[in-house]
Amino acid sequence: MLKLLKEIFRTGEATVKYPFAPMPVCKDFRGKPEHKAEDCIACAACTVACPANAIGMETDTAAGSRTWSIDYGRCVFCGRCEESCPTSAIRLSDDFELAVGSKADLTRKAVFTLADCACCGKPFAPAKEVDYVARLLSQSARSAEEADRLRLTASTCPACKRAQDVHHIADMGIARQMTQELETTP
Amino acid sequence: MNVPLDPKTLVAEMSPVSTSEHIAAMKKALLKNIQRSAYVYRVDCGGCNGCEIEIFSSITPVFDAERFGIKVVASPRHADILLFTGAVTRAMRMPGLRAYEAAPDPKIVVSYGACGCTGGIFHDLYCVWGGTDNIVPVDVYIPGCPPTPAATIHGFAVALGLLEQKLKAETHVEAAGETAALPHPDIPYALRVRLEREARRMAGYRQGRDIAEEFMALLEGRAHTPGSFTLLECMMEAIAEERDPRRAEIIGHLAEVVQQAIRGEAPRGETP
Ligand code: SF4
Numbered sequence: 001m002l003k004l005l006k007e008i009f010r011t012g013e014a015t016v017k018y019p020f021a022p023m024p025v026c027k028d029f030r031g032k033p034e035h036k037a038e039d040c041i042a043c044a045a046c047t048v049a050c051p052a053n054a055i056g057m058e059t060d061t062a063a064g065s066r067t068w069s070i071d072y073g074r075c076v077f078c079g080r081c082e083e084s085c086p087t088s089a090i091r092l093s094d095d096f097e098l099a100v101g102s103k104a105d106l107t108r109k110a111v112f113t114l115a116d117c118a119c120c121g122k123p124f125a126p127a128k129e130v131d132y133v134a135r136l137l138s139q140s141a142r143s144a145e146e147a148d149r150l151r152l153t154a155s156t157c158p159a160c161k162r163a164q165d166v167h168h169i170a171d172m173g174i175a176r177q178m179t180q181e182l183e184t185t186p
Numbered sequence: 187m188n189v190p191l192d193p194k195t196l197v198a199e200m201s202p203v204s205t206s207e208h209i210a211a212m213k214k215a216l217l218k219n220i221q222r223s224a225y226v227y228r229v230d231c232g233g234c235n236g237c238e239i240e241i242f243s244s245i246t247p248v249f250d251a252e253r254f255g256i257k258v259v260a261s262p263r264h265a266d267i268l269l270f271t272g273a274v275t276r277a278m279r280m281p282g283l284r285a286y287e288a289a290p291d292p293k294i295v296v297s298y299g300a301c302g303c304t305g306g307i308f309h310d311l312y313c314v315w316g317g318t319d320n321i322v323p324v325d326v327y328i329p330g331c332p333p334t335p336a337a338t339i340h341g342f343a344v345a346l347g348l349l350e351q352k353l354k355a356e357t358h359v360e361a362a363g364e365t366a367a368l369p370h371p372d373i374p375y376a377l378r379v380r381l382e383r384e385a386r387r388m389a390g391y392r393q394g395r396d397i398a399e400e401f402m403a404l405l406e407g408r409a410h411t412p413g414s415f416t417l418l419e420c421m422m423e424a425i426a427e428e429r430d431p432r433r434a435e436i437i438g439h440l441a442e443v444v445q446q447a448i449r450g451e452a453p454r455g456e457t458p
């Protein structure tokens with residue numbers, strides 16, 4: 001009996017104080033993914049990475065907007081979104097108190113505007129993403145002209161880029177060059 | 187292409203379970219003056235069992251849900267709270283409904299785990315209903331895969347009306363002129379990529395990024411403090427201060443990457 005009492009006193013109270021006191025979580029705890037929409041460039045990397053399809057993107061070209069959304073009810077707290085985010089806009093936080101009474105409260109949305117193509121004027125990518133890429137590319141440009149050219153490339157839609165490539169190749173006149181070379185070679 | 191199938195179309199007649207106003211009023215009364223223990227019956231509707239383990243760990247002495255009178259019972263006939271876990275497989279629909287019908291009114295239905303809330307990782311499987319609320323009306327959702335014992339206790343507190351829910355639906359609309367900041371504008375982009383790649387190669391994606399971030403903050407910090415330290419001395423100091431030998435080695439490698447970049451050498455395994 002005495003031995004048992006001693007053991008009890010030695011062990012002390014094992015039960016945690018939660019919910020009357022905050023619950024400490026360990027380092028690198030994977031809680032609710034916290035999205036900082038200000039830093040997000042709507043690049044959709046997290047959407048592709050998310051194994052549970054908790055993160056989604058919807059593009060509305062008529063309204064010129066792209067909507068990012070997350071459903072905490074579907075998230076499996078794997079952290080893939082945070083690994084893939086180029087701007088660290090989404091990070092798993094310490095927050096685990098997610099219980100809600102209505103399902104609608106489990107979603108977060110962020111609406112971004114689309115940028116128009118510099119060439120054809122049709123909306124093609126989120127304005128923030130275009131701006132981010134342009135700044136990133138011109139950061140490593142060697143001259144001001146190169147920076148301008150890179151910025152223009154970033155703000156052109158893939159269809160226009162392809163069309164320009166075709167024109168560019170035609171202008172190069174490869175066939176003409178080759179005939180000339182054939183003529184000049186003895 | 188696989189078109190996602192709505193499970194509701196697979197069953198000819200499926201009258202939604204509805205609760206009358208009378209029962210809703212009884213439920214409110216129950217929540218207001220529940221003067222006794224709340225009995226919980228757990229309905230496993232085809233999850234991976236992770237959720238069950240967490241439910242049982244929340245009734246262990248460490249979390250001790252029984253101090254709030256939350257008790258797990260063996261029959262739905264004794265239950266006040268029905269705890270549905272799992273994504274509701276087709277085979278579990280009838281047993282799930284039977285458990286729901288067997289519990290006496292008023293009852294509180296809690297949907298537990300990502301699977302219970304929406305189907306979670308299994309949401310688009312051919313054989314699941316994707317969430318408890320597709321078969322019975324749900325009062326409280328506890329997300330998590332699985333929810334930790336603390337999250338479970340918080341969820342019960344929300345279900346019993348003791349705590350307020352913390353989440354609210356929010357929509358952020360991009361403000362005019364909103365731009366994302368470029369990370370580490372002082373460090374050349376190519377070097378930043380090389381550092382992150384090396385750190386992630388050695389420490390994995392998440393910790394690798396954290397270490398690379400720390401290292402780049404160190405580099406930038408050095409650039410902003412005038413002093414007679416050379417880069418190498420600064421790195422050596424950082425490595426010497428590091429208590430964890432694994433991190434020290436990674437920082438050493440990152441310092442090597444910086445040295446390589448300064449000497450103009452190509453990264454390992456690449457030709458310049
Ligand atoms: S943590 Fe995983 S499941 Fe959750 S949103 Fe991120 S990628 Fe998706």
Ligand code: SF4
Pocket residue numbers: 035039040041042043044045046047068081084085086087088089090
């Ligand atoms: S990966 Fe990051 S920046 Fe890209 S859409 Fe997701 S949160 Fe936004």
Ligand code: SF4
Pocket residue numbers: 232233234235236237238271272273298299300301302306307330331332
């Ligand atoms: S929510 Fe996650 S842990 Fe719970 S049953 Fe589903 S897959 Fe398993």
